[in-house]
Amino acid sequence: xxxxxxxxxxxxxxxxxxxxxxxxxxxxxxxxxxxxxxxxxxxxxxxxxxxxxxxxxxxxxxxxxxxxxxxxxxxxxxxxxxxxxxxxxxxxxxxxxxxxxxxxxxxxxxxxxxxxxxxxxxxxxxxxxxxxxxxxxxxxxxxxxxxxxxxxxxxxxxxxxxxxxxxxxxxxxxxxxxxxxxxxxxxxxxxxxxxxxxxxxxxxxxxxxxxxxxxxxxxxxxxxxxxxxxxxxxxx
Numbered sequence: 001x002x003x004x005x006x007x008x009x010x011x012x013x014x015x016x017x018x019x020x021x022x023x024x025x026x027x028x029x030x031x032x033x034x035x036x037x038x039x040x041x042x043x044x045x046x047x048x049x050x051x052x053x054x055x056x057x058x059x060x061x062x063x064x065x066x067x068x069x070x071x072x073x074x075x076x077x078x079x080x081x082x083x084x085x086x087x088x089x090x091x092x093x094x095x096x097x098x099x100x101x102x103x104x105x106x107x108x109x110x111x112x113x114x115x116x117x118x119x120x121x122x123x124x125x126x127x128x129x130x131x132x133x134x135x136x137x138x139x140x141x142x143x144x145x146x147x148x149x150x151x152x153x154x155x156x157x158x159x160x161x162x163x164x165x166x167x168x169x170x171x172x173x174x175x176x177x178x179x180x181x182x183x184x185x186x187x188x189x190x191x192x193x194x195x196x197x198x199x200x201x202x203x204x205x206x207x208x209x210x211x212x213x214x215x216x217x218x219x220x221x222x223x224x225x226x227x228x229x230x231x232x233x234x235x236x
Contacts, residue, residue, distance in 0.1 A: 011226045015219055022215035029208035036205070047135070050183075052104040058140060058181040066183060067135045068106065070099040072127045072191070076174055077159040079122065080142065083112055085194060090114040092142065093125050093193060094165070094182065096174055097134060106179040107141075107165070108134060111193030125159050127191045136183040137197070141165040 048054070048061070050068035072095050079091035090113050096105040113123040142165075152166035154173065162170075167178040185192045 007226065007229055011222065014222055018215050018219035018222065022212040022219065025208045025212035025215065028203075029205040029212065032203065032205040032208060048138075050099065050106060050179075052099060052102040052177075056180050058138070061138045061181065062140065064138050065135070066138055067133055068097060068099060068183070069131070069133045070097050070102075070105075071129060071131045072097055072108070073105065073174070074127055074129050075158065077125050077127075078107070078154060078165075078170070079113075079125070079159050079161050080165060081161050081163050083142065085112045085114075085196065088114050091123065091161075093123075093159075095125070095127055096170075096176070096178070097183070098176065100131065104177045104179070105174065106181070106183055107167070107170070108136065108183045108185055109139075110185050110191060111195040113193050122159060122161075134183065134185060134189060136185045136189070138181050139184050139197075141182050 046065075048064055048066040050066050074095075076096055078094040080094055081091055083090055083092045092112055093110045094107045095110055097108045098105045110125075110127070113125070116123060151163035152169050154160035154162040154170065160173075165182075167180050171178040184197045185195060187195045187197075
């Protein structure tokens with residue numbers, strides 16, 4: 001008799017799980033819709049003017065267009081290592097941009113360059129020293145899947161190689177406060193390299209809805225099989 005209850009127990013355990021997974025996917029779909037709308041709204045907002053007294057809140061400023069006046073620190077540049085573009089390994093070139101008449105800087109991502117013939121063969125990252133106005137958008141720094149100890153410490157020579165960007169560490173090295181975000185340089189701007197800026201790749205709302213439908217269909221299929229099993233046992 002005990003064994004006859006096993007199908008019922010399995011059914012009662014699996015059905016709520018399948019339904020809850022479907023509901024979770026629907027909730028994720030709605031979260032993604034809200035996030036996409038937020039990104040579109042921010043990108044459509046009026047261009048911000050970067051100044052030292054601007055609140056340094058990356059999450060609030062993400063993807064907003066921005067412009068800044070100042071000059072590149074040509075003596076101190078960073079090569080963010082292990083960045084891939086179209087299957088090739090290379091670097092993002094991050095150059096400190098010192099704001100005009102202010103003791104603060106922001107790292108400008110001037111784009112991607114390929115790895116040379118060897119790690120010792122560093123790319124040419126020369127940039128104009130004159131005062132200019134730059135335009136771009138605010139974004140986080142690229143992240144890594146596994147952060148190794150010391151990855152945020154840049155090499156001693158210039159341009160300095162670094163695996164992970166930590167603005168607190170770099171600010172001490174530059175002896176100048178840094179914003180906690182980067183500016184991705186506009187594609188049309190001068191002094192840049194390969195720039196194919198993308199929003200973080202996330203699953204679309206439609207895919208989440210598709211997965212939700214699959215979970216609900218599995219719940220329905222499980223119910224049909226359980227009912228058939230019950231009728232079969234009833235008439236056996």
